[in-house]
Ligand SMILES: Nc1ncnc2c1ncn2[C@@H]1O[C@H](COP(=O)(O)OP(=O)(O)OP(=O)(O)O)[C@@H](O)[C@H]1O
């Protein structure tokens with residue numbers, strides 16, 4: 001391979017690996033916003049909470065962050081279920097979900113961030129794993145393990161979620177619940193319970209994505225905000241409420257970012273990503289795979 | 292086994308607006324009963340009360356399912372559906388961004404219905420061949436007539452014992468109304484359903500109804516104990532035939 005080809009090929013590899021990580025961060029938002037109409041802008045806060053829990057277990061006990069996050073995902077599930085309960089009782093039940101719900105989740109985002117600052121301070125934290133500094137080489141292609149491991153686990157999680165949602169009765173109820181909750185009741189389904197469990201699932205994915213984040217890069221409490229824009233761009237680009245769409249959107253933005261960083265410099269990456277988003281929406285307002 | 296509904300002294304409304312005033316009616320095992328009434332007289336409200344969507348202010352609603360009596364007042368809608376009572380609602384209420392097949396599968400959510408999913412699905416496709424052709428199409432993009440069939444089929448997927456149908460003829464061409472009413476009769480016979488059907492189209496409803504009630508301003512103004520009884524009634528003539 002000559003050097004330009006190698007640069008090009010490596011940009012593709014890095015873009016796909018990055019995309020896999022973006023998909024893990026976005027899939028929860030695709031569920032809460034896209035399928036449930038729950039305006040959870042606090043999603044990045046739960047990602048960060050996942051990062052810090054993984055960090056603590058890694059730092060104190062030397063456990064692998066990603067393994068910890070998978071084992072603790074039921075905890076995030078319960079947290080998500082509880083949060084939805086509160087949101088439902090205070091807002092949704094009274095039909096005040098739009099603006100006040102947004103304020104509620106903004107508050108959760110803010111409070112979580114402040115709590116993390118109080119407990120961990122504002123310094124960057126990193127995890128230590130055996131694979132973080134190793135890179136697997138194939139010819140001229142680089143496969144940095146700190147991206148490969150999250151990528152693989154993310155694919156398992158995202159594809160697993162998609163299969164679960166498209167092939168089970170529960171999954172179909174999740175797809176239907178925002179379209180007409182009363183009609184769902186007429187099918188003998190309790191829409192509140194469906195939303196609670198689906199929202200809990202979305203928060204469980206945030207915990208795992210948080211572990212990916214701290215494996216990939218150093219983390220500090222305010223970093224969540226940097227990812228809000230990206231996560232929404234991925235979901236909107238792919239099509240709200242479509243998990244295959246979210247995966248595709250994540251790959252497209254991962255590739256766009258990787259290519260602009262390689263050939264033009266990292267500071268151009270956000271501009272290109274959002275330019276791409278706007279161009280796509282001009283031609284396909286529902287996103288790439290939106291129904 | 293016996294499936295029936297008995298409503299006694301039912302009062303209901305929305306906020307301060309009283310819509311139903313001491314309604315009493317019954318649907319016996321295996322009957323098709325028509326609830327006749329023009330716009331805004333409370334047909335849908337009555338159906339919603341039975342399904343637990345609108346809470347009654349007073350009165351009793353009791354259902355017998357497979358010989359076991361249940362008090363329906365105070366139960367959640369999904370619980371009532373779980374007992375084996377289905378509503379084909381006004382306005383169809385399909386899941387527009389799900390496919391025809393997904394809509395039907397959602398109908399079979401409750402446990403008793405899942406067991407019968409394959410059989411019921413095959414029957415729905417046999418009864419409504421149009422739906423097979425369109426099985427992958429989004430429900431929101433179906434024609435009005437196709438949507439009405441899908442709504443009926445989806446309600447059947449819940450494997451009900453008692454079926455409430457709210458104005459199946461709305462928005463359909465005269466020929467489709469005839470077809471839909473024929474289908475309802477066919478489905479009823481095939482599944483041995485007990486049916487309460489709200490209709491404005493008297494001539495069509497009377498084709499399949501064993502008997503019926505006329506509801507005016509939230510009161511039962513006339514109870515026709517047979518088809519002939521209804522056809523020969525003066526109030527019915529005044530309301531439906533402009534005589
Ligand atoms: N959600 C509601 N809030 C307030 N009033 C309502 C509501 N739904 C219905 N009503 C009123 O209750 C009365 C009866 O309505 P209902 O829908 O039961 O009539 P209907 O017999 O089904 O009429 P149609 O044949 O037009 O469907 C009407 O006067 C209507 O305005």
Ligand SMILES: [Mg+2]
Nearest residue numbers: 334335381458
């Ligand atoms: Mg009505």
